[in-house]
Amino acid sequence: MENLVSNTPIINRNSRIANTLSNSVGLNAVNNALDVLQIQNFLKGLGYPVQTNGTIVNSQTDTTIISILNFQANNRIQVTGNIHPDDSTYNALKQLNSVSPSLAEGEDESLHQPFLTNSFLFRRSAGNANTLNVIFEGDSWLDYPVPRILDLYDTITDRNQSLNLNCLHLAKFGETTSQMYADRTHFVQYVSGYRIDRIYFSGGGNDVFPQLGRILNAGVTTFSSSFFTDQAKLTELRSLSGDALYQKCILYKRYLNTNTFDTALFNSTNLNAIFSTIMRNYLGFGSIVNAHCTPNTIFYMHTYDYPLFKLGVRPSIVGVDLPLGPWIKPVFDRLGIADEILRSYIIIRLLDRFYALLCQIKNHFGYYGYRFQSRIIDYRGLLNSSEYWRDEIHPNSAGARRLSTRVNF
Known part of the structure; x- marks a missing residue:
C-alpha cells in the first residue's frame, strides 16, 4: 500500500465526469460505477494513489477507500470512509480540485498515514x-x-x-x-x-x-596504539580511507582494547x-x-x-x-x-x-x-x-x- 505524500496536484479535467454525485461512495456504500469514477478522478487530481477504474473492492486494502480515509483525515473531516452527495467530503473534493492546492500531511507531521486513518483501519481488523x-x-x-x-x-x-x-x-x-x-x-x-x-x-x-558532546571526554584527538592489540592491523587501517577504512574498522573491532579506549x-x-x-x-x-x-x-x-x-x-x-x-x-x-x-x-x-x-x-x-x-x-x-x-x-x-x-x- 502506498503512503500518502505531500505534493503538487495534477488536476484531472476529464469533462466526461459529471460534477454531481448521485449515490454514496466508499465503505459499504452504493458505489455506482460512474460515481466511483468521479471520486477516483477527484482524488487522483489531488495526488492520492488510486486506480481510476470505477470499481471498489469493499475492504481495507482498497486504494480508493484508503485515499478517502486519508483525504478526510488530512482535511479534518470526520473519518468514515464514506462520501455522500453534497456532504462535507464531497464539497471539499470539488473545491480543492478547482483551486489546485498542495496537500498537507496529517496531525503528527508523519509522512505515513495520518493517525486518524491508520487507527481507524487498525481497529476495523x-x-x-x-x-x-x-x-x-x-x-x-x-x-x-x-x-x-x-x-x-x-x-x-x-x-x-x-x-x-x-x-x-x-x-x-x-x-x-x-x-x-x-x-x-x-x-x-x-x-x-x-x-x-x-x-x-x-x-x-x-x-x-x-x-555526544556530553558523552565524549575532551583532549583525545588521535587514535593511540595502546587502544589496539594488533599493531599490524592498526598499520593496515592507517593506510585506508573512506568505505574501505570503515569496513575494516568494523571487521577489526575485536582488536580494540575496549577498557583502555572507553576510559580515555x-x-x-x-x-x-x-x-x-x-x-x-x-x-x-x-x-x-x-x-x-x-x-x-x-x-x-x-x-x-x-x-x-x-x-x-x-x-x-x-x-x-x-x-x-x-x-x-x-x-x-x-x-x-x-x-x-x-x-x-x-x-x-x-x-x-x-x-x-x-x-x-x-x-x-x-x-x-x-x-x-x-x-x-x-x-x-x-x-x-x-x-x-x-x-x-x-x-x-x-x-x-x-x-x-x-x-x-
Whole structure:
C-alpha cells in the first residue's frame, strides 16, 4: 500500500465526469460505477494513489477507500470512509480540485498515514483472528520525515505482507525514549484494548547521538596504539580511507582494547546516566506490555547500525538540506577529532555498548518473568557501505530494504 505524500496536484479535467454525485461512495456504500469514477478522478487530481477504474473492492486494502480515509483525515473531516452527495467530503473534493492546492500531511507531521486513518483501519481488523496485530513505536528509523523515501516501517511491513499484518504506526521522528514514554497514551490505549501480537520498538538513537558532546571526554584527538592489540592491523587501517577504512574498522573491532579506549574517550558518568534513562523507559514500556499481553506477544528491539559512512550529511529533499542534524560530525569537529580511525571506533563502541544495554533489558524481562517474549534484532555491520546510507544517521531506501531482511514476524 502506498503512503500518502505531500505534493503538487495534477488536476484531472476529464469533462466526461459529471460534477454531481448521485449515490454514496466508499465503505459499504452504493458505489455506482460512474460515481466511483468521479471520486477516483477527484482524488487522483489531488495526488492520492488510486486506480481510476470505477470499481471498489469493499475492504481495507482498497486504494480508493484508503485515499478517502486519508483525504478526510488530512482535511479534518470526520473519518468514515464514506462520501455522500453534497456532504462535507464531497464539497471539499470539488473545491480543492478547482483551486489546485498542495496537500498537507496529517496531525503528527508523519509522512505515513495520518493517525486518524491508520487507527481507524487498525481497529476495523484488530479482532480478526487471521490478522497479525503489530504496533510500531519509535523514532525516525520508522518515521523518516521526507516524502517518497522508504523507511524501515515501510520495508518491514512490505516484506511481511504474507502474514496479513494489521499495523498501528505510532513512531515520530526525532523522539527520545523519554518523549515516547511521556507520549504513551495511544500505546497504552491500544495495548490494553486490543489483542497485540507483535510490538516493534526503535528507541535510543536520539537519546545518545544528540548528547555526544556530553558523552565524549575532551583532549583525545588521535587514535593511540595502546587502544589496539594488533599493531599490524592498526598499520593496515592507517593506510585506508573512506568505505574501505570503515569496513575494516568494523571487521577489526575485536582488536580494540575496549577498557583502555572507553576510559580515555567516554565520560562514564554522563553515558551511564543516558543509558539508565533509556533502560528505565524501555522497562516502562515493558511493564505496560506485561500488564496486558500474552505469552504469544513478541516485543522486538533493534540496535541501529554503525553511522560511519556519511558523517556530516544532513537529511534533504530534492537536494535541499532540511534543518535536521547533522548530529555527530559537528561534535567531532568541535573537539578537534579529525582522526578517522578514532571517529570510527567512538561510533562503533557506542553502538556496541547500546547493544549490551538491550541485552541487559532483555535479560531483565526474562529474569523477572515478564509474560511476553522479547527479541533483539542486531543490525550492526549490515549497512557496510555508503550506498546504503541517505544521511549521517539514516539508511536510504536500499538500506532499509536490506535491514528488513532480518525482521521475521
